[in-house]
Structures are given as C-alpha cells and as structure tokens.
Amino acid sequence: MLTEPIIRIEKLEKTYHLGEVEVRALRGVDLSITRGEYVAIMGASGSGKSTLLNVLGCLDRPTAGKFFLGGEDVAAMDDDALSAFRGRTLGFVFQSYNLIHQLTVIENIHVPLFYKGRDLAACLDHCESLARLVGLGDRLDHRPKQLSGGQQQRVAIARALVNDPLLILADEPTGNLDSKTGVEILDLFDQLNASGKTIVLVTHGDEVAGRAQRVLHMKDGVVDREVTRARRASRAMEPAIA
Amino acid sequence: MRLGSLIRIVQLGLKSLMLHKMRSALTMLGIIFGVCSVIAMLAIGEGASYEAQEAIKKLGSSNIIIRSVKPPSDNKAATAGRSYVAEYGLTYADLGRLDTIPGIKRVLPVRIIRDEIRFNAMVQQGQVIGTRPLYAGMSGVELVRGRFLTDLDEARQNNVCVLTLNLAANLFPYQDPLEQEVRVGPDYFTVVGLLREKSTIEKRPQAGPVEGQPLDNNIYVPLSTARARIGETIIRRGAGTYEAEKVELHQLTVQFHSDDAVLVAVPQIRALLLRFHPKPDFEIIVPLELLIQREQTKRVFNIVLGSIAAISLLVGGIGIMNIMLATVTERTREIGIRRALGARRRDITTQFLVETVVLSIGGGLIGVVVGVATPLVVSALTDMKTIITPLSVVVAFGISGAVGIVFGLYPARRAASLDPIEALRHE
Numbered sequence: 001m002l003t004e005p006i007i008r009i010e011k012l013e014k015t016y017h018l019g020e021v022e023v024r025a026l027r028g029v030d031l032s033i034t035r036g037e038y039v040a041i042m043g044a045s046g047s048g049k050s051t052l053l054n055v056l057g058c059l060d061r062p063t064a065g066k067f068f069l070g071g072e073d074v075a076a077m078d079d080d081a082l083s084a085f086r087g088r089t090l091g092f093v094f095q096s097y098n099l100i101h102q103l104t105v106i107e108n109i110h111v112p113l114f115y116k117g118r119d120l121a122a123c124l125d126h127c128e129s130l131a132r133l134v135g136l137g138d139r140l141d142h143r144p145k146q147l148s149g150g151q152q153q154r155v156a157i158a159r160a161l162v163n164d165p166l167l168i169l170a171d172e173p174t175g176n177l178d179s180k181t182g183v184e185i186l187d188l189f190d191q192l193n194a195s196g197k198t199i200v201l202v203t204h205g206d207e208v209a210g211r212a213q214r215v216l217h218m219k220d221g222v223v224d225r226e227v228t229r230a231r232r233a234s235r236a237m238e239p240a241i242a
Numbered sequence: 243m244r245l246g247s248l249i250r251i252v253q254l255g256l257k258s259l260m261l262h263k264m265r266s267a268l269t270m271l272g273i274i275f276g277v278c279s280v281i282a283m284l285a286i287g288e289g290a291s292y293e294a295q296e297a298i299k300k301l302g303s304s305n306i307i308i309r310s311v312k313p314p315s316d317n318k319a320a321t322a323g324r325s326y327v328a329e330y331g332l333t334y335a336d337l338g339r340l341d342t343i344p345g346i347k348r349v350l351p352v353r354i355i356r357d358e359i360r361f362n363a364m365v366q367q368g369q370v371i372g373t374r375p376l377y378a379g380m381s382g383v384e385l386v387r388g389r390f391l392t393d394l395d396e397a398r399q400n401n402v403c404v405l406t407l408n409l410a411a412n413l414f415p416y417q418d419p420l421e422q423e424v425r426v427g428p429d430y431f432t433v434v435g436l437l438r439e440k441s442t443i444e445k446r447p448q449a450g451p452v453e454g455q456p457l458d459n460n461i462y463v464p465l466s467t468a469r470a471r472i473g474e475t476i477i478r479r480g481a482g483t484y485e486a487e488k489v490e491l492h493q494l495t496v497q498f499h500s501d502d503a504v505l506v507a508v509p510q511i512r513a514l515l516l517r518f519h520p521k522p523d524f525e526i527i528v529p530l531e532l533l534i535q536r537e538q539t540k541r542v543f544n545i546v547l548g549s550i551a552a553i554s555l556l557v558g559g560i561g562i563m564n565i566m567l568a569t570v571t572e573r574t575r576e577i578g579i580r581r582a583l584g585a586r587r588r589d590i591t592t593q594f595l596v597e598t599v600v601l602s603i604g605g606g607l608i609g610v611v612v613g614v615a616t617p618l619v620v621s622a623l624t625d626m627k628t629i630i631t632p633l634s635v636v637v638a639f640g641i642s643g644a645v646g647i648v649f650g651l652y653p654a655r656r657a658a659s660l661d662p663i664e665a666l667r668h669e
Contacts, residue, residue, distance in 0.1 A: 059582060059662045080586045087584015098579045098666065102261045115584035117247055159583070 004071065006166050006198060007033040007056065012065035014051050025051040027221035028065070033167075033200065038193040040209035041202045043218030050171075052218065053202050057169050058086045070166045087115050091160025095172035097152040099144040105131060105155050106140040112163045130158040134188065150181035157188060161197075168192065170201040174208055186211050251589070255596035269565045270605035272558025273642050277609025278616060280551035280638035281630065285617035287547050289628035291540040298529045298536065304347075304501050305380070306508060307527040308332060308494040308515070312487070327475060328487040330523035332494055336515060340496065343510055345503030350376045352493040353468050355476060359461055360425040361413040368409055368459035370426055372468025378437075380495055388420055388435030395464045401471070403431035404462040407438050412459070424461065429471045431463055504530050552641070558605070559645035566598050566653035577657050578665025587658040594654035595647065602646025606639045613638065 014026040025048045033039055043049040054060035055067060058074055067074045070089050077085060091112075092098075099108045109127045110120045120127070131137050134154035136147075144152050153173060160168050170189070174182035190211060193199050201212060209215045210229075217225040259266040310331030332351075340349050353372035358365050377383070378390040386407060395402050403424065410419045410433075423430045439458045478485045496511070498504050508528055515524055570577070577590055585593075614635065617628035 054663050057582065059666075080588070083581065083584055083586040083589075086582060092582050094666070098575070098582075100576050100579060102258060111580065112583045114250065115580070115586075115589060119246070119250065163584075 005032040005034045006070050007031065007200075008066070008068040010066040012052075012055065012062050012067060014048075014055060014060070015063045025221055026055070026062070029221070029223055031216070031223065033198065035166075035198055036193070036196055037214065038189075038199045038212045039201070039214045039216065040212035041200065041216045041218060042204065042206075042209050043224075047218040048221040049202050049218045051221075053169060053171055053200070056167075056200060057090060057092060058082050083115075087112050087163060089166045091163065091165040091168040093153070093156050093160050093168065093170040093173045095175040097144070097149070097156045097176070099152055099155055099159075101144050104141050104143055105136060105147070108144065108155055109158045109162050111159060116163065127158075127162060130161050131155075133161070134158045148181075149177050150184060153177065153181075153185050154188070157185070157192075161192070166198065168197055168199045170199065172203055173201065174203075174205070182208075248592075251592050251596050252600065254593060255600050259597060259600060265565065266601060269562055269601055270608065272561035273555065273602050273605030273645065274558075274609040274612060276551065276555035276558040276645075277606050277638040277642050278613035279554050280548070280641070281610065281613030281634050282616040282620075283547040283551055284544065284634040285613075285628040285630040286620065286626065287540070287543050288631055289617070289621075289626060291536060291543070292629055293627055295533065295536055298532050302380075302497070303530045303533055304498045304504060305529060306496050306498075306504060306511075307529075308336075308496065308511070309525050309527065310489055310492050311523055311525050313521040313523045328485075329489075330487070330521065331489040332491040332515075332524055333518075334490055336518065337491065337494065339514055339518070340494070340511065343507050343514065345498050345500070345507050347497045347499050348376060348380070349497070350374060350380050350495040351465060351491045352377070352495065353465060353489075354492040355468070355472060357426050357472075359409065359413065359459075361422065364413045364415075366409055366412050366459055368461055370468065370472070371460050371462045372465040372472075373462060374465050377462065380497060382439070384438045386436045386438055388433075390435055390437070391462060391464050396466050399467045399470050400464060401429060401431045401467060402434045402464070404435040404437055405433055406458045406460045407436055408458045409461060410436050426461065426463075427472065431461070431467075437462075501530060504528065551638070555638075555641055555645055558642075559602070559649040562598055562601055562646065563649040563653060566594065566650060567656070569597075570594065570653050570657040573657075574660060574665045574668040577660055578662050578668065581660075581662035582666060590658040591654045594657045595650045598650025598654070599643065599646040602642050602650070603639075606642030609642065610635055610639055 009029055009031040012026055012029040012031075013024070016023040016025060027048075029048075029052060041049045041052060051060065055062055056069075058069070058077075062075055065075075069085075072085070074082070074085070100111065103111070106124070106127050107120065109130055110123065113123055113127075114120075128137065128140065131140055134157050136151060136154055136158070139147065139151065144155065147155065153176075157173075173189070174185055177185060186208060189199055189201070199212075201208065203209055213229055215227045215229070216223050217227075219225075312328065313330055334351075337349060337351050340346060351374065353370075355370040355372070357368070357370050359368045359370070360366075371377075373391070374396055375391050375393055378385065383390075385404075388404070390404055391402065394400070405413070405419060405424070413419065413424060414422065419433045419436065422433050424433060425431075439460065474490055475486055475488045496507075498507060505528075508526060508531075512526060580590065580593075614630055617630055620626055621628045
C-alpha cells in the first residue's frame with residue numbers, strides 16, 4: 001500500500017558559519033521516507049549525518065531547501081511551534097540516553113506528555129504500560145543512576161514512544177552499550193518497527209545498519225549511496241526475541 | 243489549564259530544589275538575613291524612638307514649658323561678692339503678661355525649692371513644689387489618698403501639703419501620714435493627700451548640687467503659702483560657701499487650646515519675655531517641636547536602617563543569581579533534553595524562574611519568622627522596647643519576592659536561550 005511519505009526532503013542545504021569559515025554541512029539532500037520504514041544513516045564523521053539528524057529532529061533549521069514532516073512545512077515554523085511540533089511528532093533516542101537524572105523512570109517517561117499539559121496521574125497507565133513494554137515494569141521508581149546502561153536506554157525508548165510519535169530518531173543508540181545489550185536494544189527497535197513505527201537511526205556500525213531496510217550512506221553533505229534490503233533478516237529473528 | 247501547568251512547574255521547581263537541599267538552604271540564607279534584618283532593625287528603631295516619643299507626648303503636645311535658667315554670668319558674680327544675691331528667672335509679672343498672648347487656655351506657675359523635709363527625727367532631702375490646684379490636672383499625677391491642694395488653700399495661704407508616695411514612705415515608716423504635720427524650715431504643713439508622680443521629665447532638677455537626686459521626693463504646697471512662708475530669696479550655706487538667689491517662679495506650664503496655636507504663640511511669648519528679660523534667664527521647652535524633631539530624626543534613622551537592610555537583600559539576590567547561573571550551566575544537558583522533548587523557551591524560563599522565586603519567597607518566609615522572633619528575643623533578654631510594624635513585614639517580604647524575580651530572570655532567560663543542539667552535546 002502506497003502512503004504519503006512522512007518525511008519529504010528536497011535539495012536540503014545547511015551552512016554553518018564558524019567565525020570566518022563557512023561550513024556547508026548539507027549540500028542538497030533529497031530524501032523521502034514513508035510510514036513504517038526503518039532507515040539507517042551511515043557515514044564518516046563530517047559527512048553531515050549528525051546535521052541531517054538535527055534537521056530531521058526539528059532541532060535545527062535548514063538554510064535552504066524543503067523539509068516536510070508529516071505533511072507540515074517545518075522550515076516555516078517559529079521556535080515555539082517547532083517545540084510543540086517536536087513534542088507531538090518525534091521520539092528521540094540518544095547515544096548517551098539523556099535521561100533527566102533527578103526524575104524517576106516513570107517520570108522520565110512522562111516528560112514529553114508534561115509539555116503537552118498532561119499530568120502524570122492522568123496518564124500513569126499509559127506510561128506504565130510502556131515501561132512494561134521495554135521490560136522495566138518493576139523499576140518505575142528507580143532513578144537513572146540506579147539502572148544499567150541498557151536499562152537506561154530502554155527508559156529512553158519508552159519515553160520516545162510515550163507521545164505516539166510519527167517518527168523515532170535514534171542517534172547511535174547502541175554506541176555506549178556492550179554488544180550483548182546492544183543487540184537487545186536493536187531487537188527492541190526491530191520489534192517496534194514490526195509494530196509499525198517509523199525509525200531513522202544514525203550509526204557507524206554495519207551490524208546496526210544491517211537491521212534497517214534502507215541504508216543511506218552520507219558523504220560530503222549528500223546522500224552518496226543508498227542500499228535497500230529485503231525485510232527478511234529481521235523478520236526471521238523476530239520470534240526469537242519475543 | 244494555565245493554573246494547572248503553573249502548579250506542575252512549581253512542583254518541578256520544588257523537586258529540583260529539594261534535590262540540593264544544602265545548596266538551596268545556603269542560597270536562601272542571603273534572603274533570610276536580608277528580610278530578617280529589615281524587620282528586626284525597623285522594630286528596634288521603632289521601639290527606641292517610641293519611648294522617647296511617649297515621654298514627650300506625656301507632657302502634652304499642646305503644652306509648652308517656660309523655665310527659669312540661671313544666667314551663666316551670675317556664677318562668677320556669686321563667688322566674687324559675698325553679699326551678692328543672684329536675681330533671675332520668671333516673675334509673677336510674667337505670669338500676668340502671658341494673658342495677652344492669644345490661644346492660651348491656662349498657665350500653671352510652679353516654684354521648686356530644694357530643702358530638707360522633716361517629721362520628728364526623720365529628715366529627707368526633697369523638692370518643695372509651690373503650685374496651684376491646676377497642677378493635678380495639667381501634670382501627670384495620680385492622687386492615691388486624700389485630696390490635692392484646693393483654691394481655698396491657695397486663697398487662704400493654708401499650711402497644707404501633699405506628699406509623693408516615696409517621700410511619705412521615707413518620712414513615715416510607722417504612722418499614717420495623713421493629718422500629720424511635716425516641717426520645712428521653720429514652717430509646719432499638714433499632710434492632706436498622697437500622690438504618685440507619673441511624668442518626671444519637666445520636674446528634672448536643674449544643673450547644680452541637686453542633680454542626680456531622686457525626683458519623686460516631692461512635697462506640694464500652695465503657691466501663695468510658699469511665697470508667704472518661704473519667701474523668694476533662697477540662701478544656701480555650704481562648707482565655706484554662701485549662695486543666695488532670688489527667683490519668683492521656676493516654671494510656667496502654658497496650655498494652649500490646640501496644637502496649632504502652639505507654634506504660632508511660641509515666638510510671640512519669646513519676644514514678649516525678652517523685652518523684660520535682657521539676660522537669657524529663661525528657656526522655652528516646646529514638646530511639639532521636640533516631637534516634630536523626633537519624627538524627623540526617626541525618619542532619617544529609618545532610611546539609614548532601611549538602606550542597610552535593602553543592601554543585604556540586594557546581596558542576597560545576587561547570591562541567588564550566582565547560584566542559579568551555576569545551576570543553569572550544570573543543568574544545560576537537562577535543558578537540552580527538555581527542549582528536544584517539546585519544551586518551549588518559555589517553559590524553560592518559567593521552570594528556572596519558579597525555582598528562584600521559590601528560593602526567595604521561601605527565604606522571605608523564614609526571614610519573616612526569624613525577623614519577628616529577633617526583636618521579641620531582644621525585648622525578652624534586655625529591657626529594650628521593640629515594635630514590629632506590619633508594614634515592615636509586608637515590605638520585606640514583598641521585596642524578597644521581587645528580588646527573586648529580578649535576579650532570577652537573567653539566569654532563566656539564559657537557560658531558555660540555549661541552543662538545544664549545543665545543550666544536548668554539553669557534558
């Protein structure tokens with residue numbers, strides 16, 4: 001079934017000014033991602049993949065080009081609208097988890113809803129069900145420092161899911177984890193993708209990228225090469241995870 | 243909805259502050275001391291001026307006191323000539339002249355003579371106060387037993403007297419003083435009443451050998467009797483010294499119909515008296531002027547204290563700002579996370595502003611408690627009077643809240659202006 005792409009990028013450019021020097025991080029990226037896709041972005045450092053992720057995450061605005069997310073023109077939004085838009089449509093998973101250390105697991109999961117004006121008490125069930133989904137149903141009142149890296153990343157994933165986002169953006173989600181825990185997290189991503197979530201993941205590792213259906217190789221600010229895979233590998237592993 | 247989100251942000255702020263209890267407490271200290279010092283200083287200042295004010299008010303703000311003063315040049319003359327009699331002060335003629343001044347309700351003349359008062363073998367140094375029955379109404383005295391002097395006593399020059407309780411207790415250790423006769427010099431006076439002096443400020447002995455003696459060893463006799471029996475020339479003999487002075491009246495208490503009349507009449511009275519007194523042998527004490535002067539002194543005092551307290555509040559505010567700036571830096575990562583997860587700039591501003599306001603208002607509350615307790619403790623431990631004015635509490639608390647907002651705004655805005663990407667990368 002063909003659907004309207006949730007991400008549509010045309011001739012996207014991003015130029016930074018570092019003092020006198022002009023850095024053209026993105027030099028005309030074209031990209032289209034449809035609902036339910038699992039896309040990995042790879043590339044050497046300096047290739048522009050982080051910049052692309054920032055733009056995709058609505059944290060940064062393109063210098064030129066078009067960027068539609070969920071059918072809305074992100075480039076035209078002001079700062080407040082952009083913040084609200086982030087809270088509504090995006091879920092972030094970071095390399096260093098980025099949990100708020102003074103909050104408990106359940107409170108961390110709740111943060112995106114907090115900024116949508118919803119009390120924890122009102123959506124406790126929802127937050128708890130997500131904690132259970134990522135396997136932390138019994139650690140709701142723990143603080144991030146009491147959890148292992150893998151567990152913290154699970155909290156971050158639950159948090160990324162709490163607002164039922166259009167798109168989950170993951171920036172090296174396994175970068176700080178040992179390989180066994182990394183595999184567990186990647187299995188979780190597979191599971192989410194299988195349930196219909198759209199995922200864009202930035203990574204260095206071929207192993208990680210191997211999970212995705214599409215792998216975009218960035219080089220010098222453009223998408224240099226694109227590899228599309230069949231879904232079979234991840235599908236085949238699915239029963240083993242569950 | 244707006245209120246709900248505000249409550250949530252306040253809860254969030256409280257939570258962050260509770261996480262660093264020690265730091266929060268230390269940050270609040272500045273405000274606590276500031277608010278406390280505003281309230282305590284003003285309470286102590288207010289209390290100090292209150293007592294003086296009350297003393298002046300007791301004299302009556304619609305009264306003035308004209309008092310005989312020995313002119314300085316007479317001291318030399320007294321030692322030079324043996325038979326010299328120092329003649330100075332207010333006269334009965336002055337008393338009559340005051341009738342020409344408008345606005346005067348009544349005038350009370352008083353003679354004050356230091357002498358020994360005797361009953362049988364008991365002797366007491368005291369003041370013989372020759373005065374008129376008006377005295378009871380114009381000076382603060384409280385009649386305890388018997389009666390005060392009457393117009394009939396004055397008209398007949400009766401040998402009657404009223405004693406202060408203190409003098410009576412010293413002279414009559416065993417007897418009931420009423421109807422007994424006490425002796426002053428060669429004359430006997432029948433005791434008709436006992437009273438308690440309430441205000442003593444205008445009866446303070448003038449400079450000289452009597453200074454520092456008790457003020458309430460007083461015997462009150464009719465003015466006419468004093469004039470007839472004791473006369474106007476008082477001779478004091480000491481070891482090798484001889485001193486004589488002639489004073490008709492020592493003091494005139496002038497009561498006016500209203501406060502307004504006082505300030506108008508005082509220059510007139512001064513001009514009138516100066517015409518008949520070439521030597522400066524009198525002084526005019528105007529309680530109303532003293533009162534006005536006190537008010538002004540108090541205002542200056544309050545401004546000084548207020549400034550000191552305001553500076554300490556300012557320092558407290560800067561302390562808060564400092565800590566909040568450090569907190570913003572420390573929590574840059576958190577700010578980045580919150581921004582990425584949908585927080586708007588103003589959500590971040592509010593969050594940090596709420597923290598400073600909670601700090602400053604919390605500090606303000608504690609400061610109010612400590613500030614109210616301090617004067618009470620001071621009053622309890624010393625006999626210093628303190629008055630806590632509600633205004634100082636309100637002002638101090640209000641300022642502490644304002645300090646929180648003013649000094650919290652900059653760190654909060656700085657937090658909100660952070661670039662989310664930079665903030666997320668911050669270690």
